[in-house]
Structures are given as C-alpha cells and as structure tokens.
Amino acid sequence: MEGAIKDWRNDIYKVFKELDITMVSHVPDAGHTPLINLCEKDNEIDVVTLTTEQDGVGLSCGAFAGGRKSALLMQSSGVGNCINALALPNICRIPFLTLVSMRGEWGEFVPWQVPMGLGTPKVLEAMDVKVFRADYKEEVGSTVDAAARFAFNTNRSAAVLLSQKMIGAKQFKNG
C-alpha cells in the first residue's frame, strides 16, 4: 500500500520532469507531501512555500513571463483563495497549472471542509479553468500529463482534482 501511494506522486513528478516544470509552489497538504518531498530533493526544481494559495497564481505567471514553467499544489480549501488572482492567467493567456488535493467529499471527518470541497469544481469553472479529475491512482499520471499539455499548449488554466477517495480520508483520533 505504501508503495502504491508513493507511485502516483512519482507519476506526477515524472510529468514535471518530462515537461520541464521547474518551479513548484504550494501551501502544503498531507496529500501532496510525498510529491513536495520529491521536488525538494531535485536541484533543478525550485520549491516555493506560500503563505496563501493566491500568491502561487501570480508567482506562476511571473515565472512563465521569465521563461519557466511551474505548478501550484494546494488543497481544495485553497481554491477559494485564488478566485480573483485567476483573472491574471486568464486575461494574459498565460498557461497555469494547479493540482488540487480534494477534501470534503469522500469519508470526510471535518464538516468545515465540506463547503469548499463542494465549491471547488464550480469556482474553478466559473473562472474558465479547465477541470480534470483523477479518482484512481492508475490514471493520475495520464491525467496530470493531459492537463499540463492542455495548459501549456493552449495557454489556458487547468486544474487536476485529486480525489479524496484516492488520497484517503484523514481521520482524527483523541489520545
């Protein structure tokens, strides 16, 4: 199981390498941690820890203006923070790629995660972001590859929602 979980993050990492994505920004989420660790070990990838997800949109656009491709990693709760910032890649036709680990959908324990979990695909689509989704680990690599190519080939924004079913619902225990 451990190996299987590690594998789909490796598949994302391989897409980053193949498509020359050399900047990865994030507000961390447990679901992204193995991928963040892989990127941090890679001297060719700059990992930028943000204070709010929306800054990853501007950072990514500035990096592209300077000739580098990047990706923003965040949890579904962070998507709401990005709405107005998403105007920037939209109006400038700058490719923008984000990978979103989903909460509030599959076996969720925390009620506070549900509103933004339900809202995530809707607000992304409201801002003209093409939404892709991976429910099974076998399809993560091909889905991220497709979303990244969509973004960088058509100069549009793309998001991949990584389902909570695949990541595993976080359970809180006392004691």
Add this chain to the structure above:
Amino acid sequence: MIERRPFVQKILKNRKSNLRVISGLGTSTWDLMSGGDNTGNFGFIGAMGQAIPFSLGLAMSQPNLRILLFTGDGDTLMSLGSIATVANHPVSNLSIVVLDNESYVETGSQPTATAGKTDLEVVAKGSGISNSYTITSENDFDKVINTIYEEEGPSLVVAKCQAKATPLVFPHSFDGSVSINRFMSSIKS
C-alpha cells in the same frame, strides 16, 4: 512628501538595458506608463495583490536581469504574506518600491492602514527583508537608484508620496495577452 509621477519618471529616465519594470494595478501602472512606452514594462490593471508574487516569479526566472516593481500601499497591504515569501525565497535581483500615499486615491482617497498605525518598512523588516527603508524626499533619489541596480536584494523601499490624483496614462494595450507577450519579447531579445 514625494510627488510620485516625476519621481517614477526620473527613475525610468536613462534606464539600463538589464532593467525590467512591473507595476501594481491602478495609479502605479499609470505612473509607469507616463515614463514612456517601453517593451520592458508590464503593468497590472487588475488581480490586486498579485504584483509582488508575479515579480518574485519573474526575478527567480531571470536572475541576470534587475527586476523593479512599483506598486501602491493598497496593493501591498492586500498581499502582506507575499513579503514573507519574498524574504524566505530570496532573490538578489528584486526591488520593490512602494509608492505609499496612505490612501486609495483611485476610489475616492479613503485612508489605508498606512495612514493609521501600519508601517510597511517595519512589516518588510519583520518579514525578513533586511534591506528596507523609507524615503520622504526626492533627495534620496540616488540611494534608490543604487538599491535598484547595485544592491543585494530583495529590497523594499517605502516612498512616502503625496495623496493626489494624477492623470490616467494608459498602457500600449489593455489586452493582457498583448501586454505580456510584448513584455516577454523584451526578455527573449
């Protein structure tokens, strides 16, 4: 107090070929454009709060260029966390000049937090940008030029400005894709 438009124009005059200039939305963009059309400029007209992270991404991608951001106190206050991000992912080639007029002049001159108790130099220093200082007069022009071109960044200069409306000077295009592609051509060439 500094008169912002002549101050910005003076900084842009005789600009060196390794300088690229970004401006935050609103008055800062009209200020930048008032210095004359230049493909090495990119001005925000929306996406408030994104000029600082954009400039960080650009500076990280083009370490051999000097990146200058002109932005206002309103734009900066919307993204205070990005100052911490700049400090912790240091880029030696980034200078941020905040044209701090202590008000939202574009919308009717409502006071910002810097008209009250907030000091952006202290915010920058507390966030970890040690190269931060405040100027209140054009006499400090040479110091700012030295910061922009020579000093180890990142830096954040708070330029205390008069709060008065200035004429609108629009960029070459309002179409963001035209503006960014033009700007990117100045980097490739």
